[in-house]
Amino acid sequence: MNWRHDLLACLGFFSRLPLPETPADANFPRALRLAPVAGALLGLASALPFLLALNWGEPPLVAALLALAAGALLSGGLHEDGLADVADGFGGGFSREKKLEIMRDSRIGAFGATALFLSLGLRAAALAALATVPGRAAPVIVAAGAVSRLACLTPLLFLPPARSDGSGRTAAALTPEEARPAFAWALGFAILPWFGGFSLAACLGALALAGVAVWGLCALARAQIGGQTGDVAGAAQQLAEISVLLVFAGATA
Numbered sequence: 138m139n140w141r142h143d144l145l146a147c148l149g150f151f152s153r154l155p156l157p158e159t160p161a162d163a164n165f166p167r168a169l170r171l172a173p174v175a176g177a178l179l180g181l182a183s184a185l186p187f188l189l190a191l192n193w194g195e196p197p198l199v200a201a202l203l204a205l206a207a208g209a210l211l212s213g214g215l216h217e218d219g220l221a222d223v224a225d226g227f228g229g230g231f232s233r234e235k236k237l238e239i240m241r242d243s244r245i246g247a248f249g250a251t252a253l254f255l256s257l258g259l260r261a262a263a264l265a266a267l268a269t270v271p272g273r274a275a276p277v278i279v280a281a282g283a284v285s286r287l288a289c290l291t292p293l294l295f296l297p298p299a300r301s302d303g304s305g306r307t308a309a310a311l312t313p314e315e316a317r318p319a320f321a322w323a324l325g326f327a328i329l330p331w332f333g334g335f336s337l338a339a340c341l342g343a344l345a346l347a348g349v350a351v352w353g354l355c356a357l358a359r360a361q362i363g364g365q366t367g368d369v370a371g372a373a374q375q376l377a378e379i380s381v382l383l384v385f386a387g388a389t390a
Contacts, residue, residue: 140171142168143164143167143168143170143171144168144171144174144175145157146164146165146168147168147169147171147172147174147175148175148178148179150165150168151172151175151176151179151212151215151286152175152179152211152212152213153210153211153212153213154211166311166312166315167311167315169289169290169293169311169315169316169319170311170315170316170317170318170319170322171318171319171322172286172287172289172290172319173283173284173286173287173319173322173323173326174283174322175286176282176283176284176285176286176287176326177279177280177282177283177322177326178282179208179211179212179282179286180208180278180279180280180281180282180283181275181278181279181282182207182208182211183204183205183207183208183211183278183282184204184274184275184278184279185207186200186203186204186206186207187200187201187203187204187207187264187268187271187274187275187278188200188271188274188275190203191268191271192271197264197265197266197268197269198261198265200264200265200268201260201261201262201263201264201265201268202261204264204278205257205260205261205264208282215371216285216289216371216372216374216375216378217253217256217257217371217375218368218371219367219368219369219370219371219372219374219375220249220252220253220256220368220371220372220375220376221245221249221250221252221253222239222240222241222242222249222368222371222372223240223252223358223368223369223371223372224248224249224251224252224372225239225240225242225245225246225247225248225249226239226240226361226362226368227248227357227361227362228246228247228248229246229248230361233299233361233362233363236361236362237299237300237362237366240362240366240368256375256379259379259382259383260378260379260382262386263379263382263383263385263386264278264382264386266386266387266389267382267385267386267389269389270334270389272333272334273330273333273334273335273389275333276329276330276332276333276335277330277333277335277381277382277385278382279326279329280326280327280328280329280330280340280343280381281377281378281381281382282326282378283322283323283326283327284323284326284327284343284344284347284377284378284381285347285373285374285375285377285378285381286323286374287319287320287322287323287377288347288351288373288374288376288377288378289370289371289373289374290311290316290319290370291351291352291355291373292351292354292355292358292365292369292370292373293311293365293370294311294313294316295355296355296358296359296364296365296369297363297364297365298364298365298366299358299362299363299364299365299366299369300366323344324344327340327341327343327344328340330343330385335385335388336388339384339385339388342384343380343381343384343385344381346380346381346383346384347376347377347380347381349380350376350377350379350380351373351376351377354369354372354373354376355369355373
């Protein structure tokens with residue numbers, strides 16, 4: 138199995154980067170074992186404008202928003218779109234079928250707009266707090282990118298597909314055996330902030346809070362639509378990223 142090809146396939150899914158065409162021997166479900174690695178690279182790309190802005194004397198909130206803008210541009214708003222669709226579907230539908238129909242709709246409703254506002258606001262506030270220790274912020278952003286991409290896999294592994302088509306159905310072919318490297322990679326990146334000066338307790342606390350948030354989303358998705366979709370996976374990424382950033386922002390106080 139070619140790890141380089143799998144990483145290219147994973148990056149091609151999670152980002153809009155102009156990458157070479159996915160090789161023929163790359164298997165998408167299997168490639169997701171490298172989701173945390175892809176997330177760490179995307180997190181690093183978001184950390185660069187954050188650090189540059191602070192170095193140029195920009196206010197913390199401006200640096201935070203530039204980091205979020207970079208992340209959204211790199212991903213094409215993939216995960217934000219999933220969060221908004223889940224919020225609209227779960228909040229606006231009265232039956233399983235109606236919820237899934239709303240989630241397919243590209244328009245954003247009140248629930249989705251509110252979810253996006255809260256996601257962007259919480260992440261921006263957390264990054265602004267981390268700006269007080271910029272040298273320690275970069276490992277946190279990288280860790281958040283890695284852990285949150287592992288979170289994408291959790292619904293795919295533990296919930297059945299809610300539809301007979303879509304990215305959630307395709308990615309659900311990932312087996313627990315294939316996913317094991319993803320958990321190892323995510324754990325490694327999760328303790329990266331420890332080397333940047335944060336406590337090990339903060340690292341484990343961030344991982345635990347992200348896990349609780351994603352597990353709660355999985356339980357909600359099972360109750361609402363009977364399984365997972367690509368949108369649920371995107372929402373899981375957002376909840377995990379918010380969780381990680383909030384824990385480390387609190388640890389800087």
